[in-house]
Amino acid sequence: MLSRFHRNNGRFAVILSLIFAGGVLPRPASGQERRPNNPFAKQFGGGDPQEFFKKFFGAETDEDRAAVEKMKVSTREERRIGQSAVDAYLAGMKRRAKVTDRGKDVEYLRKLVTTLRPMMKNAGRYRSIRVFLVESDEPDARSFPGGTLIFFRGMLDLAENEAALAGVVGHELSHLDHQHQLYDAKRMKLAQRTFTGGNGFSPEAFFRDGMMLAKSFSRPFRPEEESEADADGVRWVYKVGYDPREMAKLFLRMAERSREARGAPAFFRTHPYHADRYATAMDLYNELQKKTPKKELYVGRENLRERIPKSEKTF
Ligand SMILES: [Zn+2]
Incomplete structure (x- = not known):
């Protein structure tokens, strides 16, 4: 994952800054399925976190998995x-x-x-x-x-x-x-740490979006x-x-x-x-x-x- 991180560095920084700025991801959909109406979601997997990660980082290797699994999600974040x-x-x-x-x-x-x-x-x-x-x-x-x-x-x-x-x-x-279900959150945390030095991007804010969330948790x-x-x-x-x-x-x-x-x-x-x-x-x-x-x-x-x-x- 890390080598691909670097290749996509510029692109990713743009995405993260869009997320930081807020307003890019649709608000929580109160349980309703909503189509993405923003360029970020359209370009990267139509709001599906799996598609997003795949498009951005490519297919995942065992080495990638090991790096992701080492990430810690705090009890508070998990809750x-x-x-x-x-x-x-x-x-x-x-x-x-x-x-x-x-x-x-x-x-x-x-x-x-x-x-x-x-x-x-x-x-x-x-x-x-x-x-x-x-x-x-x-x-x-x-x-x-x-x-x-x-x-x-x-x-x-x-x-x-x-x-x-x-x-x-x-x-x-x-x-x-x-x-097992915190894997996507861990991936986002790893991505964030790699690119931004950790200034404020929160995986839980990312996953609070109704559609991203629903798809993340409907993944078998x-x-x-x-x-x-x-x-x-x-x-x-x-x-x-x-x-x-x-x-x-x-x-x-x-x-x-x-x-x-x-x-x-x-x-x-x-x-x-x-x-x-x-x-x-x-x-x-x-x-x-x-x-x-x-x-x-x-x-x-x-x-x-x-x-x-x-x-x-x-x-
Ligand atoms: Zn099961």
């Missing part, structure tokens, strides 16, 4: 970016479905989060995690920077038992733990990110005593489902394919059994049905 993203996402969602942060389902999910959160490497950074429930049949779940998880009721139905649902919770917490995770989150989900539920094979089976159920229905929710989107995710999860389960054998692993059908976590009652 701000996350808050904007959650606001935009929920504003859009509320037009289609009921969204709530209270009730029996939310309380139940919160308790599962409490069980799994200590497994995170950065648990201290995410001391309180907000949970929302979308009243929708879609089996989906998402996480947002700063520590917000959004579950769709359909996921509670498809999970069939607490072990599988705990795996989904672990998967989402893993995305947070590895800061990279296959490596999904695999990493799946692996954490399996390891973490195993550690706290659930049977990770239930999470694996959930991927199979999803494979069956998506053969019937068109499109897939974000949680199950694109690569790796469901069948691969199933096989990888089962392999990891076998590995864990070899290393630290556990005879009794918990499934918890009744727990999910009653919305009472195993931390409170075993059936």
Whole structure:
């Protein structure tokens, strides 16, 4: 990335100064999709951060990635970016479905989060995690920077038992733990540091723009990110005593489902394919059994049905 930075130095300085001056990026779109009406957005990817980075820096190399991943986003910056993203996402969602942060389902999910959160490497950074429930049949779940998880009721139905649902919770917490969604913000920070000596450009201001933000957060995770989150989900539920094979089976159920229905929710989107995710999860389960054998692993059908976590009652 660095060599290309230099080649494009002049051009980039112009863009940054446009951003500094404000008014170039459209104001937050209050959840509404808006077309870019400024030369900056038109020239660089039509408001899509991925296109912007690609057009400007070219294809990304492993070396580029390593440099980006070293960038730090402060807790405060992360919260701000996350808050904007959650606001935009929920504003859009509320037009289609009921969204709530209270009730029996939310309380139940919160308790599962409490069980799994200590497994995170950065648990201290995410001391309180907000949970929302979308009243929708879609089996989906998402996480947002700063520590917000959004579950769709359909996921509670498809999970069939607490072990599988705990795996989904672990998967989402893993995305947070590895800061998978802060990648674009880190790229902007690196670009800023390289060009301006750091005088005032804030990545969160950049990402506050409604459309940039929506596109940044609708980007599917990279296959490596999904695999990493799946692996954490399996390891973490195993550690706290659930049977990770239930999470694996959930991927199979999803494979069956998506053969019937068109499109897939974000949680199950694109690569790796469901069948691969199933096989990888089962392999990891076998590995864990070899290393630290556990005879009794918990499934918890009744727990999910009653919305009472195993931390409170075993059936
Ligand atoms: Zn994921």
